[in-house]
Amino acid sequence: MALKLLHSADWQIGRIYAQFEPDDAAALFEARFLSVERLATLATEHKVDAVLVAGDVFDAQTVSDKSIRRLFNAMMGYPGAWVMLPGNHDAALAESVWTRAHRLGVVPPNAVICLEPSVRIVGERFAVLPAPLTQRHTYGDLTEWFSFASTPEGLHRIGLAHGCVQGVLSDDVDSANPIAANRAATAGLDYLALGDWHGSKRIDERTWYAGTPETDRFRANDSGQALLVDIAAPGAVPDVQTLQIGRYRWQQMEPRLAVPSDLDETLQTLAETRSDDVLQIRVYGVCDLNGQRRLQQAVEAARARLRALVYESHALRLEPTEEDFASLRADGYVGEVLQQLRTEQDGPQADRARDALVVLARMLDELGSRPAATGTEARA
Incomplete structure (x- = not known):
């Protein structure tokens, strides 16, 4: 059974650009919502089975109610599953931006919010193994449980995590929220979708960072993209293509x-x-x-x-x-x-x-x- 996914991360909705003049900051703030709308359009055009969002959907726990509502409105262009993971900016605290979104009643039924580390079956086509952050920084590998988790036979195993792959990224990257470099192999994953690094980056043939869909810093790291992931069958090596998303x-x-x-x-x-x-x-x-x-x-x-x-x-x-x-x-x-x-x-x-x-x-x-x-x- 083939599976097609759109992998994104680090939307950081609600980010404030204080270093710029007010009108420029407002345009950059707005661009992050527009990038989600673009993702929805591409997900529909490519007929993907789901969109994976590997953490930092929101920039902070304190984003406004209006921004929360606008985010879920921006997702309306794609009616399939949006599988979303809390990252270090929007960790799944006891009281968080996610609990506020649920209280507002704006989370649509096609949004799968992974607030706990447990297997989620999506559309009877694949199993998601999420590693949500429940605090901003952790120093243990939250993906370790992937290697011991059982999933229904015949379904794709997809990992979803947010953090720093050990021994791969540059030395100046924060080492909090570590992820083992060989996690996809030890856990028998078809694909491991990662967030936290703001550029698209291949770790191995089954492990990728998607990067932020709208560039947000002065660093040349292949940002402003999303990843289209085609997996021909469970166990097959994914075919990964980059799709340009960002405007600026x-x-x-x-x-x-x-x-x-x-x-x-x-x-x-x-x-x-x-x-x-x-x-x-x-x-x-x-x-x-x-x-x-x-x-x-x-x-x-x-x-x-x-x-x-x-x-x-x-x-x-x-x-x-x-x-x-x-x-x-x-x-x-x-x-x-x-x-x-x-x-x-x-x-x-x-x-x-x-x-x-x-x-x-x-x-x-x-x-x-x-x-x-x-x-x-x-x-x-």
Whole structure:
């Protein structure tokens, strides 16, 4: 008996994007509901037997009632089974977002919420062995019971878990909620659907992370996808395909400026960004006053074009040239201060003098770039 599944995870409905401007944060918040609607459409188009959601459906236990209702509304496009697992963000506590959803009466009959570690039979086609988190962090392998669980003969055995596969993911990944790397083999699973790692990742031929369907961080890890899993018969090796889900493309730029061509290349890359990009740009190195002006103009143009942009320039050192100073046209006392700061750059207070020089140069440049006041404005 063949089985077709759509594997997703880490929806994190209700996530707040505090690092962005309010309108951008609202669009990214909304995109997570739209990704669930897209999953429902794809599940229907591919005629899957069920959608597996391997934890972190919600971003926090405190998401609003409105967000809970909207989530289940977004799932309405697919009438088949949605098999959902609590993760570390929405753990199955005694009082949780899941108990609140049940009290609200919004959980549809086709949603199989796995709040306990017990075998669930779905549609008489497959057995789910879930490992729900009942607290945010555990340090024992909650999938261990899979290896001793019996399921009806002739049904596919599907594991569902949320955590960190031991010895496989990079060293900087939190080691809480461990999962044995060979769990699919020891438990005789046809497929082990995992969540927690936000990108799609193959652990072995039967064990995969689906990743979040809508990218949510500046890390290149194959996120924004879901997995279409075809299993020809119990015991057969799954055929796994990635399906693109996400709308927004999160990117990082970390240019290091040393020569004029570095700036030109950075400006060209900025100009090629698209309206659905979410960009973080951190600039390092040195540039003159004219270069800084060009870079700032390009960043502001990109900010208006992109979905969201975060700009960090604290590591960019501004070193005005002789031409920059001449263009400032500072005279009188201000000119004397400029000259004094330029001289002190070679003294014991060089760093402080250079910082003060940069600040003053920027202020003069901004004043010089303002349009001259008309006679009426000057008298007002």
